[in-house]
Amino acid sequence: MNEEMSARDRAEARATSRPENETTSGQPDAQARARAVAGIAAMYRSMDEFLAAHVVTQDLLETKISV
Amino acid sequence: MADPAAAKWFEVWPFEEGRLYSLLANDYAPPQRVATFKQARYLAGYLTRKGARSIVVENEYIDRDYLEDFEAYYVRCFERYNSRCRRLHFFSTELSADDFEGRVRRFDEASDGLLQSTYLGFVVARPLPEPIVGRTLLKTFDPEGYERRYRAVREYEVSLFGIDLRLDSLPFQQQDSVVAACATVALWTAFHKAADIFDTVAPGPARITNAANTIRPPKRIMPSRDLSIAQMCEAVRATGLEPQVERVTHTTPLASIIYGYLEFGLPVVLCGYIDGQESKGHAVAVTGYAMSKAYSNTTESNIRGVRSEASMMERLYVHDDNVGPFARMRFEDPSGFALSGSIPTPPFVLQGYDLNGLPEHSFSPLLALVPVYGKIRIAFTEVHAWLGTVMTFARVVGVDFSDVTWDVALAKTGEIKSEVRRRTPDVADVLDVLVTPQPRFIWRAKMLRGGRRIADLLFDATAVSRSNPLFRVVWHDSGVKDELKGRSEALLGPDAQKADPGGAFFATFLK
Numbered sequence: 001m002n003e004e005m006s007a008r009d010r011a012e013a014r015a016t017s018r019p020e021n022e023t024t025s026g027q028p029d030a031q032a033r034a035r036a037v038a039g040i041a042a043m044y045r046s047m048d049e050f051l052a053a054h055v056v057t058q059d060l061l062e063t064k065i066s067v
Numbered sequence: 068m069a070d071p072a073a074a075k076w077f078e079v080w081p082f083e084e085g086r087l088y089s090l091l092a093n094d095y096a097p098p099q100r101v102a103t104f105k106q107a108r109y110l111a112g113y114l115t116r117k118g119a120r121s122i123v124v125e126n127e128y129i130d131r132d133y134l135e136d137f138e139a140y141y142v143r144c145f146e147r148y149n150s151r152c153r154r155l156h157f158f159s160t161e162l163s164a165d166d167f168e169g170r171v172r173r174f175d176e177a178s179d180g181l182l183q184s185t186y187l188g189f190v191v192a193r194p195l196p197e198p199i200v201g202r203t204l205l206k207t208f209d210p211e212g213y214e215r216r217y218r219a220v221r222e223y224e225v226s227l228f229g230i231d232l233r234l235d236s237l238p239f240q241q242q243d244s245v246v247a248a249c250a251t252v253a254l255w256t257a258f259h260k261a262a263d264i265f266d267t268v269a270p271g272p273a274r275i276t277n278a279a280n281t282i283r284p285p286k287r288i289m290p291s292r293d294l295s296i297a298q299m300c301e302a303v304r305a306t307g308l309e310p311q312v313e314r315v316t317h318t319t320p321l322a323s324i325i326y327g328y329l330e331f332g333l334p335v336v337l338c339g340y341i342d343g344q345e346s347k348g349h350a351v352a353v354t355g356y357a358m359s360k361a362y363s364n365t366t367e368s369n370i371r372g373v374r375s376e377a378s379m380m381e382r383l384y385v386h387d388d389n390v391g392p393f394a395r396m397r398f399e400d401p402s403g404f405a406l407s408g409s410i411p412t413p414p415f416v417l418q419g420y421d422l423n424g425l426p427e428h429s430f431s432p433l434l435a436l437v438p439v440y441g442k443i444r445i446a447f448t449e450v451h452a453w454l455g456t457v458m459t460f461a462r463v464v465g466v467d468f469s470d471v472t473w474d475v476a477l478a479k480t481g482e483i484k485s486e487v488r489r490r491t492p493d494v495a496d497v498l499d500v501l502v503t504p505q506p507r508f509i510w511r512a513k514m515l516r517g518g519r520r521i522a523d524l525l526f527d528a529t530a531v532s533r534s535n536p537l538f539r540v541v542w543h544d545s546g547v548k549d550e551l552k553g554r555s556e557a558l559l560g561p562d563a564q565k566a567d568p569g570g571a572f573f574a575t576f577l578k
Contacts, residue, residue: 036558039463044568046459047452050371051533054314054448060434061300061312065250065338065348066293067389 076126079164082119084111090124090155095196106200106241109391112422114157117187121162128154130191132202135271136246140289149194152201156227160185171228179230186232198243204236205392217355219334221263237354239392247272250294252388253350254302257334261438264332267307278305308438311446315432317414320451322367323475325353326377327447328437330476339432355384366398371455376474395420442529443508445536450475450510450526456569464554474513480505500541521547535571552577
């Protein structure tokens with residue numbers, strides 16, 4: 001269950017939260033910032049996909065309950 | 068010896084299984100047949116485990132719900148069905164007819180106290196051929212070292228010949244395929260508790276069936292064989308409430324959904340398929356649950372990084388009209404199940420168990436339907452989506468949230484303020500939290516670490532869907548907020564998310 005989502009989350013985590021986010025001066029380098037921006041964008045896409053997967057469809061509403 | 072004139076109105080019997088079947092029986096359903104009814108056998112087992120010793124029978128009882136069904140259908144049959152029922156009361160103390168007559172005859176505080184303390188509830192026996200188990204209110208099981216939480220029960224007053232008894236329970240009845248299909252019965256149960264919370268009506272089964280059929284099916288309304296989900300939603304609207312439908316998929320936090328509404332006291336009607344009967348849907352009303360001490364991926368795995376306290380649910384208690392009240396269901400690994408037809412790979416499987424712990428039918432839910440007050444517009448799923456975003460955000464900015472868990476439930480503002488006042492008087496902005504106006508209904512998401520409260524995220528349950536519903540965060544550990552904020556600003560800049568869809572959300576979250 002949820003394997004697909006977990007795999008994506010893991011990939012997202014690998015791409016965006018590496019310990020080398022910061023340079024030796026303590027400032028984030030351009031690559032780290034770019035990864036974080038991409039991570040934030042992926043975060044909102046994931047949220048939209050999650051909500052879209054839970055939209056109640058007409059065929060679901062037509063399910064008959066009888067036993 | 069009991070007064071002969073009064074004796075015809077009541078009977079007192081020692082409790083035993085065969086006697087129960089005889090008292091539930093009628094001219095159409097003899098005791099031998101009643102003994103084959105699953106619901107009757109379940110009641111016998113349940114009451115035996117509750118320690119029932121005596122049955123007091125009201126021989127002529129007028130039951131409102133049955134009377135509505137009678138008026139809607141049975142009175143117009145050629146066969147002369149009786150409009151009166153029999154009501155069986157159960158006690159865990161030994162009573163005789165003479166003893167009971169004495170207790171009825173004169174008020175005695177100690178005597179009434181004994182009856183109250185040993186009262187186990189009642190079953191209305193309907194004078195019908197099949198659906199003999201009418202409105203049933205039974206006492207729940209005690210925790211007994213096991214964390215049972217019956218959240219969707221309410222207090223009922225029972226008058227037994229002038230003896231005032233009280234009981235915390237929720238009504239059950241057997242499906243009646245004439246005026247009330249299984250869907251109707253599950254709604255009927257849910258409406259009883261919703262009426263208690265929202266001060267709405269709790270109509271009888273026949274009225275629910277008629278209300279549902281304002282969406283006209285191309286067939287007879289009664290006998291009622293089934294209801295569609297859309298019809299169930301229409302029945303909810305007829306009571307003055309709105310149907311909150313939560314779709315169940317492989318990424319649905321089902322246990323959390325159940326927990327979130329049940330903690331508010333609302334029963335959750337689960338609709339789905341029973342294994343082996345995929346062409347016919349089934350509905351049960353979830354009324355409670357039991358917690359274990361460990362998180363379980365079988366109950367609920369991390370979804371978008373969110374680990375829920377609800378994943379410690381070990382079993383559900385459901386009113387299943389095919390079984391009985393407070394019947395047990397456990398989350399099972401769905402990979403072991405392959406339902407043919409409608410759902411070949413079910414996202415969740417709930418396995419029913421009888422009172423002896425032997426497996427019964429397995430049930431795969433397709434959706435959760437909750438009757439809610441109209442102002443509650445934000446579904447649980449939307450709140451969960453934001454929590455997933457919080458978890459991802461923490462990872463993106465490099466803050467370790469791997470040990471964070473969430474406890475999310477619907478609540479009223481008064482409950483939240485009361486709890487803040489009692490639990491956290493030392494929180495820096497507690498006065499502001501208490502005196503600032505809040506929405507009436509709130510989704511409260513407790514952020515926890517090893518059981519320690521980090522923050523309470525308060526979502527406006529009355530908000531507009533897809534906008535930012537987060538209106539306040541009560542931080543119990545502001546160090547976590549400071550770390551998130553500091554890392555975010557260092558990596559992304561102070562205004563990085565202003566233009567993002569969640570800009571307003573994160574502005575409130577890290578305020």
